[in-house]
Amino acid sequence: MPEQVTGSTHGKLLSLHGGHSIYGDGSGRLDEFVRAAVKQGMVAFGFSEHMPRPEKYWYPGESPEANSWANFQRYLEEVQQVKAAFRGQLEILLGAELELIPGQEDFVSSFLHEFQLDYAVGSVHFVHDVGFDYSVESYHRALKLCGGQECFALDYLDTLESMMDRIPFQVLGHFDLFKVFHQGAFPLTDRMREKIDGLMARIARKSLLLDINARGLLKPCQEIYPGLEILRIARRHNVAVTLGDDSHAPSEVGQNLDGALQHARSAGYTQISFLRSDGSRDRVMF
Numbered sequence: 001m002p003e004q005v006t007g008s009t010h011g012k013l014l015s016l017h018g019g020h021s022i023y024g025d026g027s028g029r030l031d032e033f034v035r036a037a038v039k040q041g042m043v044a045f046g047f048s049e050h051m052p053r054p055e056k057y058w059y060p061g062e063s064p065e066a067n068s069w070a071n072f073q074r075y076l077e078e079v080q081q082v083k084a085a086f087r088g089q090l091e092i093l094l095g096a097e098l099e100l101i102p103g104q105e106d107f108v109s110s111f112l113h114e115f116q117l118d119y120a121v122g123s124v125h126f127v128h129d130v131g132f133d134y135s136v137e138s139y140h141r142a143l144k145l146c147g148g149q150e151c152f153a154l155d156y157l158d159t160l161e162s163m164m165d166r167i168p169f170q171v172l173g174h175f176d177l178f179k180v181f182h183q184g185a186f187p188l189t190d191r192m193r194e195k196i197d198g199l200m201a202r203i204a205r206k207s208l209l210l211d212i213n214a215r216g217l218l219k220p221c222q223e224i225y226p227g228l229e230i231l232r233i234a235r236r237h238n239v240a241v242t243l244g245d246d247s248h249a250p251s252e253v254g255q256n257l258d259g260a261l262q263h264a265r266s267a268g269y270t271q272i273s274f275l276r277s278d279g280s281r282d283r284v285m286f
């Protein structure tokens with residue numbers, strides 16, 4: 001029997017972005033992630049391991065093994081095993097975090113053709129081919145390449161905009177990752193607001209779920225993705241939101257999700273959407 005935990009967030013927590021494990025840049029076995037999710041009374045937990053990337057996009061020191069399709073196949077099989085082992089206790093989803101990199105659409109579509117997933121998270125980690133969230137040095141390299149803070153954020157948003165229709169995914173990951181290594185609030189400019197407004201209208205039309213991702217609290221930006229002003233724009237456009245702990249270890253499962261719920265509430269949200277592995281959508285009120 002799963003251990004019962006009482007509390008105001010019991011049965012309201014879920015994560016569709018996370019479970020990064022030994023199969024990617026995290027640690028821990030998949031059953032340990034699920035056990036942690038069950039312990040917290042989560043209704044759904046989605047594994048969204050990073051997809052393998054073409055060699056040009058490997059991070060320093062990354063092994064070919066971590067980017068092999070054989071590695072992803074082993075991950076997929078282990079997710080299927082935990083799905084069977086924990087059946088009836090919570091919804092477990094098999095997913096991947098896809099790279100939205102201009103020019104790599106064919107690579108992503110052959111990946112999606114090879115592996116049958118329940119869902120996918122779409123994320124921008126590269127701007128002008130620089131993996132800007134890898135280190136503070138790479139972040140500043142990307143900023144310099146773009147010609148400053150605002151231009152960098154706009155190039156990031158342009159990348160997202162251009163890739164949204166070219167790669168299929170259901171959850172849009174950490175919308176304002178462009179702030180990751182910025183100390184203090186990343187100021188939105190009028191041009192950024194205008195761009196974000198247009199993007200949110202498209203996200204609503206495409207019925208994508210926006211990832212309210214708590215991992216930003218652990219980064220130098222110390223803020224949930226997306227920030228409150230952006231989340232309010234999303235709310236205005238009736239964009240549906242989901243939660244992501246973006247856990248990279250079993251001990252990080254559910255971390256700061258109560259704060260993410262509060263963040264959602266501050267933007268006017270009263271429900272959190274999630275997916276089921278049969279492709280249907282569900283939601284929790286909070």
Ligand SMILES: [Zn+2]
Binds near residue numbers: 123125173
């Ligand atoms: Zn990511």
Ligand SMILES: [Zn+2]
Binds near residue numbers: 017097
């Ligand atoms: Zn992630």
